[in-house]
Amino acid sequence: MPRPPAPRKTTGRPARISREEIIRTARRIVTEDGADRLTMRRLATEIGSTPMALYHHVRDKEELLLLLLDDHAARSLRRPEPPPADPRDRVLAAATAIHEVLAACPWIVEVLTADDLMSTSALWFVEQIVAGLTESGLSLDEAVRGYRTIWYYTAGEILVHATSARRRSTDDRPTYRDQVFAALDPAELPLLSRAAPRWTPLTAEDTYEQGLRALLTGLLSHTPA
Amino acid sequence: MPRPPAPRKTTGRPARISREEIIRTARRIVTEDGADRLTMRRLATEIGSTPMALYHHVRDKEELLLLLLDDHAARSLRRPEPPPADPRDRVLAAATAIHEVLAACPWIVEVLTADDLMSTSALWFVEQIVAGLTESGLSLDEAVRGYRTIWYYTAGEILVHATSARRRSTDDRPTYRDQVFAALDPAELPLLSRAAPRWTPLTAEDTYEQGLRALLTGLLSHTPA
DNA sequence: ACCTGAACACCGTTCAAGT
């Protein structure tokens, strides 16, 4: 991927800190203390340098987060071995792999929605999804649209779960949802009232794959027959 | 919904600013200048007061944003008249209505993933979705899971679009995605290479409803036969 | 070329005091 303006080795003062060290330290902070604790200032002090030294190696904080996501994807994404024979199963396997890796690092939320997930290491998985969809009968355009639909679903699932998990841990007071649910009028909203006690357990369930299967069924059944 | 500790009218100094005025002003700032320009300090000065006066009417900034979302939902969400006869179409209509309203206010991103969209005014739409799904043959639990799947997809679509739109407007340099796509190896990723020139236009397309239909088809076809 | 120090222009929120 766009390896950045690589430090010219030709001349000048030798570098004291490296992009690699920056990312390594950032990764540690983020896994130990969470994404909101990652600040340029703290990163600098942990590295034993000053905030402004960082700006010689990354353009700004956003680029840093993007590099962090790349790094995470590169070290965690594993290609399914062997790839499933059925194209539909290859789509499932690729999407599930992406989901798994991203769900494991909820701190990613801030960067997640940047464009698409276009880390180099993730591209192979995107290719698998698009390929599986075309082999199942979709045109290339339809397959790209299909990939995007899957991506929206995946990103949404991760973002919603990550945020509510964060909230649950930071906070003891009853959630807004609980308050709302406690005040439901069964006459006006009969099903929600009936479902109210089931809502929290159902929300906690991991239904990503189930939903993904449904989505995929729908995407493939909309093929021009 | 949880109308908050309503100011007791019984005694004490008359209030100079009201929760209503706070929300009205916040709404103006956010629609005029974007969500990142809404700060407690600026809100206070625009109201002609001090930051700390606000904290007498809202608990913190997060509550303010939640109230803002409630307010927006209350004034924009319109129930379909008449509701479609087919339960499947009622699900589509309700989800589309929610999507439309949220897509119109991209500033909502910060609050969107709070729990679920549990604004009081949105509850009727959630009820419609759950009802439509049960009438189509799902159990109540399955219908709630189905609603959540739809919600993930909807939230993801809005979040991804909102963020990339924000990026596009703030920024002229080529996106990360463009850089990645420019360096694709056709041998390794043949479909992505072929799709590369189509990617940006396809991303710009509004495919929410198309994806929603596919998802719904899948959710309903997974009914225990 | 790489790094430092000081400063700019902000944040959300707490605390103690005023009316």
Add this chain to the structure above:
DNA sequence: ACCTGAACACCGTTCAAGT
């Protein structure tokens, strides 16, 4: 009860200078 002023504990980033 409601509001104010001052302060706390931070941010990301720019700029000018040092080596």
